[in-house]
Amino acid sequence: MDADAAPLPVPLSVWMDSATGPDRSGTALPGEVDVVVIGAGIAGLTTAYALACDDRTVLVLDAGAVGGGVSGHTTAKLSAQHAEKYASLREHKGREAAVQYGHDQSAAVDWVERTSLALGIDCQFTRTDSYVYTTETRRLTDLRAEAAAAADAGLPAEFVEQVPLDVPAAGAVRFGDQARFHPRRWLLGLAKAIEDLGGQVAENARVVRVDERPVPVVHTERGRVRAGDVVIATHYPVLDRGFYFARLDPVRDLVVAGPVSGGTDGVFLDADTHHSVRYHERNGERMVIVGGEHYRTGEEVDVEARYTRLAEWALRHTGLERVTHRWSAHDLSTLDSVPYVGRYHPFSRHLWVATGFGQWGMSGGTAAGLLLADLLADRENPGAWLYDPERFDLRSGISLARNNFTVARHLVGDHLRAVGADAEFATLGMGEARVATSGASVIAAYRDDHGVLHRRSARCTHLGCVVAFNNAEKTWDCPCHASRFGVDGSVIQGPATRPLPEA
CATH class of the missing domain: 3.30.9.10 (D-Amino Acid Oxidase, subunit A, domain 2)
Known part of the structure; x- marks a missing residue:
């Protein structure tokens, strides 16, 4: 931009700025429900609403606010046109896959229109x-x-x-x-509809663990809840099962x-x-x-x-x-550019997942929620085979190798760069950040606009990769599996569930 141009504003989504909702951080957690849905974005709330319509008792948990994650930070196109999707699907998976995918995405768009009118959601x-x-x-x-x-x-x-x-x-x-459409308004409307059907939505309730046996138990920072089924709809799955971090x-x-x-x-x-x-x-x-x-x-x-x-x-x-x-x-x-929607891993019976929407989460997340509701109710859904998280083919193997080579490169290379960096953090100016080693520790340091130096461990609490500084949003971001942290170490985005410790 020109030197005389106005500076860019502090990062803020227009969707979050133009739609306010009630504070649900005080929602009391029940002891037991039929289904716990983790994630109050479009996939999670669509799943929860569809299940509530099936007379299931539902609890939705989110580490932040309704629609405050990925769903509230999108361009909000609601479309079955996903770049150049259909020629690729037909070539690699056959005409049936292209037909099924197009049907599911179009049906998702129609469902949002029909349901928003029925519920009076503007x-x-x-x-x-x-x-x-x-x-x-x-x-x-x-x-x-x-x-x-x-x-x-x-x-x-x-x-x-x-x-x-x-x-x-x-x-x-x-x-x-x-x-x-306006995604935050839509999700706030869905959350209210879930509550009107007897469900509950809890904000600022970060999940830290899920036990699958003998019965599913969801552990949060505010207590634990027993469930018949658990749906992980946190964008990046927060449980280190199913090898999702590599896929x-x-x-x-x-x-x-x-x-x-x-x-x-x-x-x-x-x-x-x-x-x-x-x-x-x-x-x-x-x-x-x-x-x-x-x-x-x-x-x-x-x-x-x-x-x-x-x-x-x-x-x-x-x-x-x-x-x-x-x-x-x-x-x-995902490895083949089709979302993973279904059982979380081959041995799970009551743990489910929806992830990997590849820039098309508004229709993709809606389609995933409707599919999960069918799967949990044992209803026939003709598209289940296409989204099965356990599918794998030669093309997926090539993508898996490429993705994990990138992770290995960061795991090794970023540590080496930190060793060679200047660890004299006192020289940092306001607004500056640096990652460097000090003794056996790798430290992420940032001096804020008030001159206060913030020092945290630079090792991501997910799998130990070294974080890098995002100078626009003032966050520490992990290049391996996309966890994001505030300069105070707090978790902004998973799969990490624990903050960066002080250093």
């Missing part, structure tokens, strides 16, 4: 067209193939040569009749938003740069929400500079007048 659900475009003529063959595969899967897809956005698009795949690839996408003059309808994604654009109405003012600049969580990158680049792109191409909000979105991809 979540600004709006039907709109969705576009995946390219500015590269060499990519047109790929997009034509994607349009053909999606149409063959029964989706409202077609190849078009123009998009209603100020970018030099060479062509695009257009899906008609997709949607956008998920974590990335972060940055988002900027602000008022716009004019603009267009539709939601947009650049197939190559992954710039994402959608418009939104807030208090009578039109806004544009722009995502992009994704990177692996915890990589040694200048996150602040990436925000600046994203803002510059948005100012040039979307009509953005100024940045009033910015935030980051956390995403996990």
